[in-house]
Structures are given as C-alpha cells and as structure tokens.
Amino acid sequence: MILLTDVILMLFMVATAIALVFVRNLFAVIMLSGIFSLTASLLYLLMDAVDVAFTEAAVGAGIATVLGLATLGIIGVQDEKPQQRSSLGSFVVVLITGIVLIQAANDMPAFGDPDAPIHRHVAPRYIEQSGEEVGVPNIVTSVLASYRGFDTMGEVMVVFTAACGVLVLMGRTRKPDDYPEEDYREDIDPREGSSDFVPKDDDESVRS
Amino acid sequence: MFAAATAALLVVMGCALLRALLGPTVYDRILAMNSFGTLTVLMIAVLGFLSGRPEFLDIALVYALINFIGTIAVCKYVMFTDLGSPTRGPEWDDI
Numbered sequence: 001m002i003l004l005t006d007v008i009l010m011l012f013m014v015a016t017a018i019a020l021v022f023v024r025n026l027f028a029v030i031m032l033s034g035i036f037s038l039t040a041s042l043l044y045l046l047m048d049a050v051d052v053a054f055t056e057a058a059v060g061a062g063i064a065t066v067l068g069l070a071t072l073g074i075i076g077v078q079d080e081k082p083q084q085r086s087s088l089g090s091f092v093v094v095l096i097t098g099i100v101l102i103q104a105a106n107d108m109p110a111f112g113d114p115d116a117p118i119h120r121h122v123a124p125r126y127i128e129q130s131g132e133e134v135g136v137p138n139i140v141t142s143v144l145a146s147y148r149g150f151d152t153m154g155e156v157m158v159v160f161t162a163a164c165g166v167l168v169l170m171g172r173t174r175k176p177d178d179y180p181e182e183d184y185r186e187d188i189d190p191r192e193g194s195s196d197f198v199p200k201d202d203d204e205s206v207r208s
Numbered sequence: 209m210f211a212a213a214t215a216a217l218l219v220v221m222g223c224a225l226l227r228a229l230l231g232p233t234v235y236d237r238i239l240a241m242n243s244f245g246t247l248t249v250l251m252i253a254v255l256g257f258l259s260g261r262p263e264f265l266d267i268a269l270v271y272a273l274i275n276f277i278g279t280i281a282v283c284k285y286v287m288f289t290d291l292g293s294p295t296r297g298p299e300w301d302d303i
Contacts, residue, residue, distance in 0.1 A: 001211045001258065008218050012225055019229045028228070031237040034278060035228055038248045041271075045252060050267060061245070062274040069285040 006046055012039050024079050030068040037061040047111070070170070210258040217254060221247045238282050245275030 016036045023029055037060025044053035109116035126143055134142040144152050224247060228240035249268045256264030 001214060002255075005214055005218065005255070008222075012221065015225065015229070023229075027234055028231070028237050031228055031241045031282075034241050035225060035244050038245055042248055042251060042255075045264070045267070046255065050264075054267070054270065057248075057271055057274050062278055065278045066281040069281055073285055073288075 002046060006043065009039055009043050009046075013043070026072055026077065026079065030065055030072065033068070034061045034065045037064065210254055213254045214251070214258060217247055217251050221251070234286060238279070238286070241282070242275065242279050245271070245278065249275065 013036060016032050016039065020029055020032050020036065023032065037056055040060065041053040041056040044050075044056055113119075126139055126147065130139050130142040130147075131137065134146045136142040136146070221244060224240045224244045228237050228244065231237045231240060249271045252264050252268040252271060256262045256268075
C-alpha cells in the first residue's frame, strides 16, 4: 500500500511538473508549484525524512508561494508571453544532466540499507567516542558543532546571506514620493507628517 | 480500513489536482490548492496510522498552519493585487 501511494504521488508530481511548463497563467503556476511542494513533502514524509518534509512544506509551499504572489503583485503581469525561440539546447542539457544523475544514483546504497557506509563506521564512532573526543553529552550537538563544524558554519553563512538578500530586496519601504498621486486617500496627506503614514517597517524588518 | 482511507484520499487528491490544472478561473485554482493542502494534512494523519506511527499527527498540525498562512496570502493578493501595503488607509494597513 505504501509503495502504491509512493507511485501515485510521484505520478501527481510528474503531472504537476508538466503542467507547470505549459501553463501560461502565472497565478496558476504559483498555485501549481505549491501543490508540487506539498506532494514532494508527502513523499519525503513517506521516506521518513520528517525534517526535510517540514522544510519543504514551510519553504516550498509556504514562503515560496507568498514570495511568488508578492512578485506577481510587484510586476503586475498575469500572463507570460510564449517565447518563440527553440529550447532544444536547454532540453539536451537537461537530458544529459538527468542521465548523469541517474547513473550516479545507481552507485548509491539502497534506501534503508543497514550496510550503507554511514551506518557502518561513522555513526558507531559518534555514539561511542564523541563523549571523550568532544566532551558534549549530547551526540547531536557534538556532531553538528564539532564533527561537522565547517559544514554548519557554511550553512549559517548561506542562511545569513539569504536573509541579507531578502532584506535588501524587500525590507526597504518606498519613499512617499514614489507613489503616484492617485494612490493617496483624501484624508491623509503624507507630506504633512501624519502619523498614519510614517513607514514603520524599516525598524521592524531589521529587528525581526 | 486505513488502506481504504488512503486510496480514497489519493483519488480526491487527483480530483483537486485536475481542478488546479484545468480550472478556468482563479478561484478554482485557489480552492484546489487549499483543498490539496487540507488533503495533505489528512494524508499525513492516515499514513501515520497506516504505518503504525500515530506520532505523525503533530506534523499534520504544522502543515495545517502553513496551509492557512498560504491561503491568507493568496486571498490578500486576489483582493488587493499586492501583498505590501497597497491601501494607505489605517484600517486595512497590514492584514
């Protein structure tokens, strides 16, 4: 039953991906990519990767949908014009990359294989010797902060860079003069220093 | 029993997906995505019981919250065609 569920969910993903390529309405594309992420997170959950499924649902279905809608609101375009030029070159590149990836996946140990290298020598060492080697009672902490310290530092830098990029792109509130005149309500004139119009987002976005 | 529930959920998910693919209007697609998210929550719960690990229920709750936030954003976009602060009035400022 689980296997059948896997197969049907993957078929859903294939159908969604094909539709994503061909649908021209950008709003529909955002909705479909949210559905794609939800299906992917279900698959991750079925493979017992609960943390990955969490991230996929929060980032893929939650944040990416909201960011896509915000972008759609800024650019104000609902339909993408179909491009006339041939995409044969891109197709060949994608095909070759896919073949290489499938080739590489054949060399990996089978899913849930107890004889996989990670279960044979890395994990026992963490369990047996991390106490005296690192001195932290929590094994997960010692793996994250000591054995994989450089990896964690890289991840933190990636997250920090992403946060800076998002702040630079979206955290800036527009100056009142950027708005066209008809956007103002009659009863609020920003140039008179009305307290309703003071952009408060600046401080808040930096703090959060 | 749970296998039958899983099969029924898969069929309904297929229907929601079909509506998201075909849906002529915006509202069809919003409803399809929202119900697909709800079905995902149900699916996680049923799969937890099917594989004998009902602790997946907590995860289903988090999914329900994410789905809610996404739907709020979509509704705000459809109403204002923007997510920032499109209206300068105090009463609508940041929903």
